[in-house]
Amino acid sequence: MSDPQPTPSRPLPPVAIVIGVLFFFGLLGLMVYGVMKSGAPDRDVLPSALIGKPAPAFELPVLHDPQIRVGSDELRGAPYVLNVWGSWCAACREEHPILTRFAETKRVRVIGYNWKDEPADALRWLEQLGNPFVLVLSDIEGRTAIDWGVTAAPETFLVDGSGVVRWKYSGALTQRVIDTQLVPELEKIERAHADASPVPPAAP
């Protein structure tokens, strides 16, 4: 059916054009956003669901003496940094010197959380590299780690004196992360505490 000149034409409905233009530029804008975000190194990181919520209640044995068990209540009163690691984890090895340097400032308690590790391997690892932790908890099965929302090692949490999780970082700590994220958050906690009660709290 070859046709003669087309009969009187009908322009496209303006509504359709408007919808089309909005859709095209909306999609384009979303793609631009996606490209900008894709360059960020933390784009795949899952933000913690625990931020602003109380840390999970737990009771775990101490690595160096499994007869002693430490509970979450006993850690309250002052903030602490919880570092999840394992002797099988290569990245934990990388962050170890940086974590050690931070722990030596003694600004806050740094507690180790040994995750899914044979105690013998973990103790050997600490002997080889040094022990920056004031205390190391042992979670061989990984049950409690699930309560903390741990996905991989290393991960680091900051918990304040009243037991609320304030910050979480997934991946090996760098000095930059400590300076730009951990320390400011810690300062916030310290300031809030100083405002609230001028009397120093009981030692943990």
Next chain:
Amino acid sequence: MLPELGQILLVTALLMALLQTVLPLWGAQRNRAAWMAVARPAAYAQLGLLLGAFAVLTAAFVTQDFSVRYVAENSNSLLPMAYRYSAVWGAHEGSLLLWALVLALWCGAVALWSKRLPAQVAARVLGVLGIISIGFLAFLIFTSNPFARLIPAPLEGRDLNPLLQDPGLIIHPPMLYIGYVGFAVPFAFAIAALLEGRVDARWLRWTRPWTNVAWGFLTLGIALGSWWAYYELGWGGWWFWDPVENASFMPWLAGAALIHSQAVTEKRGSFAGWTLLLAIAAFALSLLGTFLVRSGVLTSVHSFAADPARGTFILIFLALVIGGALLLYVLRAGALGSDDPRRGFMPTSRETLLLANNLLLAAACGMVLLGTLYPLLADALGLGKVSVGPPYFGTLFVVLMAPLVALLPFGPLVNWQRDQASRALAMLAPWAVLAVLLGVIAYFMAPQGALKTAAGVTGAAWVMLGTARFAWTRLRGNGRFTAEMIGMLLGHGGLAVFLAGALLVEALNVQREVAMAPGQTLEIGHYAVRFEGVDHQQGPNYVADRGHVRVRYRDRALALLHPEKRQYASGGQTMTEAGIHARLSGDVYVALGESLGNNAWAVRVHIKPFVRWIWLGALLMALGGFVTAADRRFRRP
């Protein structure tokens, strides 16, 4: 020396693409025969140069030239020869070169088989294809050079990802790209039509074969990918609604709508505007898919390494090409559509049914796009990190496709323009009843998943019987089947087979994972699976724990399977190779879990009834596309 030759070939190909674009398009505008005539030779030259560049890269892999960075990153001295050839398209730069080569092949094919086209049309089509070529060649040369050197050359390459060391890699990407990239041809035809200001039956007779062939290849490519994932990934899934899979499925849906819309426009002259828009949309989705996979915008096991610079380049190119096409459409499409009374039709007519077909396929396509991009959108709007996975896609896809399956058999039987609903209903009602009856029987016979089984049987039977009813009507009439009709029978029949396979395997599949010591037997339904132990094997670039599993069915020996757990030398990655016994009635699929000590192993056994029907159905659909393209009507002058 040779890689530098490759670079020169690429740059020269870009120059040829420029020639293929600028002179013919300008010449068509001004009706200058000499300029328009440049298109064909330029297309052939571009093809030759890209074949050369591809050969150079292949040679670099085969000779294991680790001074070429792309080779060093994707190969290894222990890599078997067959995979050295397919590793060429194993990662971003090489697969992009394949993209450009496939586009050049399509350009060459169009140049070869366009002698009957008026010079202006051929020049415009090749010119638009040239624009696409320019974009991809520039992308290659400026951001993704496959011939970049690595100085000093390492002694050993990093290796091809073990997941890709498989025959699937040899065939899946080329087939997929031929389809994906092939939609550039109907796109080019659409742009040519808009530039010329006319869409007539002749134009459609030129466009339809190209579109059907491209769609057929895309169907094959997707089916091959699904089959490959099934046996390679180790847990028996065949479709995951992964962003990269969706990126190829969206053009397929748009392409399916396009091939039907083209049929209407050819035979009745109506919906020209919709047809052109679909042609633009199908290729736009191809480009969008290419962008999504290579830009790092979406997270997927399939995607290539993220690089915002590359993403930006493709995005700009995509925005210009599609934006330009849509602008042209808005300006010119109005002149094409009209309220010509000859094109009028009643509510009960094939036109209405095919409009509904287009609507449902477009809605499904839109749904897949929304689901794929929603996590990104939610992130952009600050709604948090949301996951959209198979439960979403699966549910909504079934909801949207159910009406299509219900209406499908009516399409071929209902007349153009005007028909009585009672006529078609009378023809099909008995078969609908039969299909429902079969479904009810299946419901009571199914050992599990009764509802899904019934739905699968009813849907597949309905489509198959309804399609057969058309064939019977035709046989009783003049008994002549055009290739187009046979293509339709294959396509719709293939859909029925696919539907049966997909729903039945989801409903009836059984999965057990147990600890087994040598000599123990696991009973699943009528199957007896006996674990006979594991021994060590050495492959060319891996060591494997190779299991021996004997399968009996209804107490008769069925198969001896060898699932493996391989550890590849480079990177120590562990791969699970399943042992599969494939039959039309179902697969037995065995995979090794972990070693439990004392020669005991965790063994995973799946029984997957009718899973092969999925790919068989897709094969039939692809064949339908190819057969339709061969119809004599398209060879009329």
Next chain:
Amino acid sequence: MPMPRLSRPPRPDRYRGLRGLVLAALLGLSAVALAQAVSDPTPLQYRNAAEEARFHALAAELRCVQCQNQSLADSNAQIAHDLRREVLVLMQQGNSDAQIKQFLVARYGEFVLYRPVMDARNALLWFGPLLALLGGAGVLAWVVRRRSRQIQPMDDNEARW
């Protein structure tokens, strides 16, 4: 597509032993580097077939929290093993699917759900396609109505099928 002919002699057999050594050495090195976290590889024990089926269905709806887009059922990641075990324990303790999902969301966020929550935030996602379909159906009805107003019957010589 013709492949270039390579003018290299075929690899002589005496290199086979050397390749084997290289292979063994590379594997040896990689084995040392691959220390594993403590993990119990025994398969999960289900109490009956119904529980197993329910478990697989639920695990397919949950996302592996550490992978590039894999379900909890399919993933081999360490945390996926642990979470599968946890899900089964919760199931055997009598929790419903919804409760188990809530348990995981409290710890990992909504990211862990492959079926997005059907609330106001996700309204576009769940109802958008159907609304678009309805809108499209309306357009279709309008188009059909307009086209059916003026009809000139088809000629006999036009394509019949």
